[in-house]
Amino acid sequence: MLQQRTLKSITRAVGVGLHSGQRVELTLRPAPADTGIVFRRVDLPEPVDIPMRAESVTDTRLASTVSTGGAKVQTVEHIMSACAGLGLDNLYIDITADEVPILDGSASSFVFLLQSAGIELQKAPRRFIRVLRPVEVREGEGDNLKWARLEPYHGFKLSFEIDFDHRVVNATGQRYEFDLSVGQYARDIARARTFGFTKEVEYMRSKGLALGGGLDNAIVMDDHKVLNAGGLRYDDEFVKHKILDAMGDLYIVGKPLLAAYSAFRSGHALNNKLLRELLAQSDAYEIVTFEDTRQAPHGFGEIARAW
Numbered sequence: 001m002l003q004q005r006t007l008k009s010i011t012r013a014v015g016v017g018l019h020s021g022q023r024v025e026l027t028l029r030p031a032p033a034d035t036g037i038v039f040r041r042v043d044l045p046e047p048v049d050i051p052m053r054a055e056s057v058t059d060t061r062l063a064s065t066v067s068t069g070g071a072k073v074q075t076v077e078h079i080m081s082a083c084a085g086l087g088l089d090n091l092y093i094d095i096t097a098d099e100v101p102i103l104d105g106s107a108s109s110f111v112f113l114l115q116s117a118g119i120e121l122q123k124a125p126r127r128f129i130r131v132l133r134p135v136e137v138r139e140g141e142g143d144n145l146k147w148a149r150l151e152p153y154h155g156f157k158l159s160f161e162i163d164f165d166h167r168v169v170n171a172t173g174q175r176y177e178f179d180l181s182v183g184q185y186a187r188d189i190a191r192a193r194t195f196g197f198t199k200e201v202e203y204m205r206s207k208g209l210a211l212g213g214g215l216d217n218a219i220v221m222d223d224h225k226v227l228n229a230g231g232l233r234y235d236d237e238f239v240k241h242k243i244l245d246a247m248g249d250l251y252i253v254g255k256p257l258l259a260a261y262s263a264f265r266s267g268h269a270l271n272n273k274l275l276r277e278l279l280a281q282s283d284a285y286e287i288v289t290f291e292d293t294r295q296a297p298h299g300f301g302e303i304a305r306a307w
């Protein structure tokens, strides 16, 4: 049987929120089978649990925000991406503020934390959402067109194309495909950082956003060049970060997908719309488990794969 996974032990991280600039502590704890990934706001008078579901996403400007009632957690996509990449099903994430710390702007610190705590197999089958027919969402036309699509696939792969008319981005690959059965998430995707332009950063700061942002946790570019002293971590770091984000956004659905995702200029809003579109069409998917791991997609049965 392909089993659910949680952490072996508790692990902690401290950092600042990208937008709030606020100090925040995270405690990642093992959770029982079938719990899913649950954020717990432990700073509120009564702790509030926010489970990961497509409808938990309540704001997608700049980052993916999830909420229950009045309690929210912003910028969940990078830690959710690490959980998707390492195949973690069940986890409590205790958090002391309303934003996940940005750390280095990628998912690699989360991958390191999760790997250090270790992965434990649980006595329940992993439940996947298998996509049975294509589902697509589109927005805009011409130069503003963006779309995202899920199609049947025995495994999980993502193909993303960005279209940034910027000297630095143009010089890099703007399209990338990542297949979880073939590639290695920690090596190929997790280190890609979020990115921004100095003009945008100045504007966002004037609106009280990106207060925790800087060269330590983002690729920052002016009109001509990357300002970070170390340059890029991958030649195609921009599009790889979009794949990292998409993996996180899609994992909010609560279960791993068996599908091929492809997207053109998609973002947090369209990714969430795609999940809702899928769930709205009950004949477009089914929930499956693998009693015989040989029936599972290549590599899905090996913990070491994603590492």
Ligand SMILES: [Zn+2]
Residues within 6 Å of the ligand: 077, 078, 194, 241, 245
């Ligand atoms: Zn991101």
